[in-house]
Amino acid sequence: MGHLAVKSVTKMYGNPASDNTVVALQDVTLEIEHNSFCAILGHSGCGKTTLLNMAAGFEQPTSGQITIDGRAITKPGWQNTIIFQEYALFPWLTVAQNIGFGLEMKSLPSHKRAEAIRLHVDLVGLQGFEGRFPHQLSGGMRQRVAIARALAVRPEVLLMDEPFAALDAQNRSAMQDELVRIWQREPKTVMLVTHSIDEAIKLADQVIVMTRRPGRVKAIIDISLPRPRDEDDARYLSLKKQLRGLVHDEF
């Protein structure tokens, strides 16, 4: 299971006694159902990464709580694994070894590990590249490796911090389609951070619009369009208009 709940979370940086504290997030509450895809949409600096870092267990909220199936997140682990914008692949490991890293950490026996690696190489379409090193791959392929590496540990919640922002427009669009395909084959609870309205509509069941700093939840929009989503569909266009209005307000 993987029910993610963020309950009145506030995060402050800096010394609370002094003047130079930064309130990155203020009283954020949201819920992501099991196997549902949630996009957090907001301008840069509104605290999206901060929220994800806490969900990944790297940082603790100043107040409030983040839970998975009712258990508070206290430290990083494979249950709530994260995918970074810059991939963060281990450059000294091959594609297959990168994908197998988390499985090795879980002490999976080697024959099961090999089987899981093969399965996930197939899932992200990297057959034939198992022995390559990350520096020999394009940006899109590196992000596929990162996705396979994260899915291989079978996380309860998958966190993604602007995973396609480093790619060029064409690759980004292709990877978004790819992610939809992968997610449909292997449903997961996903919390994805983005500042792209299109990305949010293309991917998510639920879009959470954030305000500017300090980040608060401004609106929660449910999207029930069937996937893959057609950018020319009237409902897609009206959603886009609605979201643009919400995000634009913030200037």
Next chain:
Amino acid sequence: MDRSSATATQTSDRPAAPLENSSVKPEVSPRSMRLMIAGWAIQALRYLPKLATLVVLVAIWQFTSTVWLPRIDPYRAVLMPAPSVVAKTAGLMIVSGELGYHLLASLKREGVAFLFALAAVPLGLFMGWFRLIHAQLDPVIEVLRPIPPLAWIPLSILWFGIGDEQNEFIIFLGMVFPILINTIDGVRKVERNLVRAARSLGASEYSVLTRVVLQAALPQIVTGIRIGLGVGWMALVAAELVGASSGLGFLINDARSVLRTDIIVVGMLTIGIVGLSIDLALRDTARRLLPWSAQQSE
């Protein structure tokens, strides 16, 4: 330093390519033989412009030692042995095994000292990773580091006497700080997201340290080892000048007392060539074992 080394290896890589092409031919006909030899000749010619200055300098040296100096001051000619004399002496010393004996003695000291100096890798790993350990040990190291290894010679002779241990101690001191400093620096520069990714994939703190931090710092650790071996090699010769009865440093100092300048020059050239070879071998090994880092630095 890295840039110059990169260009040096590029140029040494280049001549190999055409040779490989001509040698993959299945049968060796007289024609392909001729082609091969022509290929070699072209390669040699290509080298010539690079070595031109060296060749001219050796020629001037030869002329000065055999023609010019003997004419103006025969005594001084002894102080400047001709390249031809040096080459002959080198040949004799190689055949007799004398050069090999001293070289081996020096290499053994360098090797033993290096094994001890490798302790700087785990130490640097801990110092780079754990703030508390760094805070405690850094002052000690900052005080010891600026003391040149050679300044330890008098005390080390009193501690160890004259011989291998004393020499190895001096070499160790030359090696240990470059390795330690580079390891610490490499660990501190490890990308934060690599560590976070590992933790997020379920890695224990021990695995993070051994499987991620150590690996990510490895290229810089190797750089430290390269510098350390170089500094150690310099310290070695100095240590042997004073406190040894074998080794290349001893050889050249011993030859001085009997005015055998040709042996001195042979010893000096050997020190230079072996030092260079160690560095080249290490660089080549690093390139093969850490292909991903070579790619990154280029």
